[in-house]
Amino acid sequence: MLEKHCYAIGGRINFNYDTVSLCHGIDIGDRIIWNIKENIEFTPLLYRQRIDELIVANNSKCPVCSGCSNLIEGFRKSKKIDIITINPMYFCQCRCVYCGNFRGDHHSLYDPLPIIKSFIDEGMISDNCLFDWGGGEPTISEQFEEIFQFLLKNGYMQRVNTNAIEISDIVLNHMDNELVSLRISLDSGNADTYLSTKGRNMFNRVVENIKRYRSKSENILLKYVITNTNSDEKSIEDFIRLSADMGIRAICIDTDMLSYGWDEYPDLLRFTEKELNAAHLLRKLAHENGLKVQIGYVWTARNNDVPSRDFNQIQSVSELIENNETYALPDELSEFHRKRIAEFAKGIVPKVLASFETLYSEFRDKKIILYGAGHNGKHLLQCLRKFGMDAYRFCDREKEGMVIDGVTVCQIGDVIETMDNNTVIIITPYCVKDIIREFNEKNYEILRGKLYYIDEFRYSDRVLEEME
Structure with missing residues (x-):
C-alpha cells in the first residue's frame, strides 16, 4: 500500500503570531506543529521530529489529516521547503468583512528570523523558496524590515501581501528587484464597495499608493476577494476599469475563506451562486481587457475530487503573464456550499x-x-x-x-x-x-x-x- 503524503508536509512552513504550522488548512484547519506555550525552542531537529510523527500518524488507521483533499496516496514527500509564509502579527488597519486579523499586536510572540537562519544553515530550504508575507498587515510589523532585508540579501523571492493603506519605503525602494512582488487586496473598484468590504474610508488613499508602487514595477497582483458585499456587476466593472487604467497586468480572484467557517457564523449566505457568477464575470472582463488572471486555490476547498493544493504556485507576476491560470473556476457551487446555504437560500438573512x-x-x-x-x-x-x-x-x-x-x-x-x-x-x-x-x-x-x-x-x- 502506498503511503499518504501532502505537499505541505516537508514542503511548506508557516511562521504565525504564536505558532508554527504546515498549512492553513481550509478543509480541516491549520496543522500546527509548535506552539510558543510549549516553552521549548523550535529547531530544525524538532521540525524533523514533528514531520516524522505526522507522516506516521497520517498512515495509521486514523490519519490526523483525514478529510483533507491534499492528503494523497502515493504523493512523494517534499525534500526541501519551497514555500514559507510569515504572518508576524494579527494586526491590520483594515476591517475586512471576510477577516478578523486586525485585533492583535504589532509583533510576533517570537522572532522567526533565527529559526529561518538555522533552517538555511541546515540546507532545509530550497534555493527558489518563496517567502510569502501575510498577517495582519506585514509591512507595519516591527520585524518586517530586518527579515525583508535578510531575505533580499540572500537571494530569496518575497511576495508581500498588503492592503497598501501605508507605503512601505523598503518595499518601494526594492520594487525594481525581480525577487520582490506585491499582492494587494483591493477587493473593490469604488469607494462605496471598499467601505462595505474593507470597513474603512481609505479607497482613494489606497489607489494612490498602488499607483506609486506601479510606477516602480509591474510585479503587482491586484486581488479581489469575492464576498456578498462586492459581487455586484458595477463593483466588478469598476475594478477592471481601474486596474486597466493603473497599468495593472494581472489580477487574483479569490473567495471569502470565512464562507468555509463554523456553522453558526451569522452571514450564512456569504457565498452563493451570485458570488460564483461574479467570479466568472470578473475573469471574463479581465481577459477582455488584456489582464492575466490567477485563480486562488481556495476555490477547490471542500471538494474531495479536487485537491486545494497549489503545486505550481505562480511566484511572480512575470511568470503569470507568461503562463495560464493556476486553477480553473468551478462551474457550480461545491456540495459543501450547497448544503450550507440550503436552509436559508430563499429566506431572510442579515x-x-x-x-x-x-x-x-x-x-x-x-x-x-x-x-x-x-x-x-x-x-x-x-x-x-x-x-x-x-x-x-x-x-x-x-x-x-x-x-x-x-x-x-x-x-x-x-x-x-x-x-x-x-x-x-x-x-x-x-x-x-x-x-x-x-x-x-x-x-x-x-x-x-x-x-x-x-x-x-x-x-x-x-x-x-x-x-x-
Whole structure:
C-alpha cells in the first residue's frame, strides 16, 4: 500500500503570531506543529521530529489529516521547503468583512528570523523558496524590515501581501528587484464597495499608493476577494476599469475563506451562486481587457475530487503573464456550499457590517433598532452615542417594557408594526442563526433588506480610537 503524503508536509512552513504550522488548512484547519506555550525552542531537529510523527500518524488507521483533499496516496514527500509564509502579527488597519486579523499586536510572540537562519544553515530550504508575507498587515510589523532585508540579501523571492493603506519605503525602494512582488487586496473598484468590504474610508488613499508602487514595477497582483458585499456587476466593472487604467497586468480572484467557517457564523449566505457568477464575470472582463488572471486555490476547498493544493504556485507576476491560470473556476457551487446555504437560500438573512466605520457611514441618519439588550447591545449603544448617534429602541422579548440606558425595550412585532423605510435593525447577539430561523418561520418578509449584524470586536475600543 502506498503511503499518504501532502505537499505541505516537508514542503511548506508557516511562521504565525504564536505558532508554527504546515498549512492553513481550509478543509480541516491549520496543522500546527509548535506552539510558543510549549516553552521549548523550535529547531530544525524538532521540525524533523514533528514531520516524522505526522507522516506516521497520517498512515495509521486514523490519519490526523483525514478529510483533507491534499492528503494523497502515493504523493512523494517534499525534500526541501519551497514555500514559507510569515504572518508576524494579527494586526491590520483594515476591517475586512471576510477577516478578523486586525485585533492583535504589532509583533510576533517570537522572532522567526533565527529559526529561518538555522533552517538555511541546515540546507532545509530550497534555493527558489518563496517567502510569502501575510498577517495582519506585514509591512507595519516591527520585524518586517530586518527579515525583508535578510531575505533580499540572500537571494530569496518575497511576495508581500498588503492592503497598501501605508507605503512601505523598503518595499518601494526594492520594487525594481525581480525577487520582490506585491499582492494587494483591493477587493473593490469604488469607494462605496471598499467601505462595505474593507470597513474603512481609505479607497482613494489606497489607489494612490498602488499607483506609486506601479510606477516602480509591474510585479503587482491586484486581488479581489469575492464576498456578498462586492459581487455586484458595477463593483466588478469598476475594478477592471481601474486596474486597466493603473497599468495593472494581472489580477487574483479569490473567495471569502470565512464562507468555509463554523456553522453558526451569522452571514450564512456569504457565498452563493451570485458570488460564483461574479467570479466568472470578473475573469471574463479581465481577459477582455488584456489582464492575466490567477485563480486562488481556495476555490477547490471542500471538494474531495479536487485537491486545494497549489503545486505550481505562480511566484511572480512575470511568470503569470507568461503562463495560464493556476486553477480553473468551478462551474457550480461545491456540495459543501450547497448544503450550507440550503436552509436559508430563499429566506431572510442579515448583511454583515465590516466595521463600526461602515455602520456610521451608512446609518448615521437612520432610525436604528438594536436587536438584543444584553452586553453587546448596550456596548453598541454607547458607541453610537460616542459618535453622535443613538438607538430608537431595543428589541428583546425577555426584557420587554424595561428602559435600559434611556432606551425602551420592545418586541419585534411592535417594531414591524411601526417601521418605515428609514428603519434598520442591527442584530447584536451572536446566536444569529437561531434569530434568523425564527424570523423566517414567522415570515417576517418586511425585514428583508433592513437586517444587519456586526461582531462586537468590530466596535471595540481600539477600533473606535482609529476613527477619532
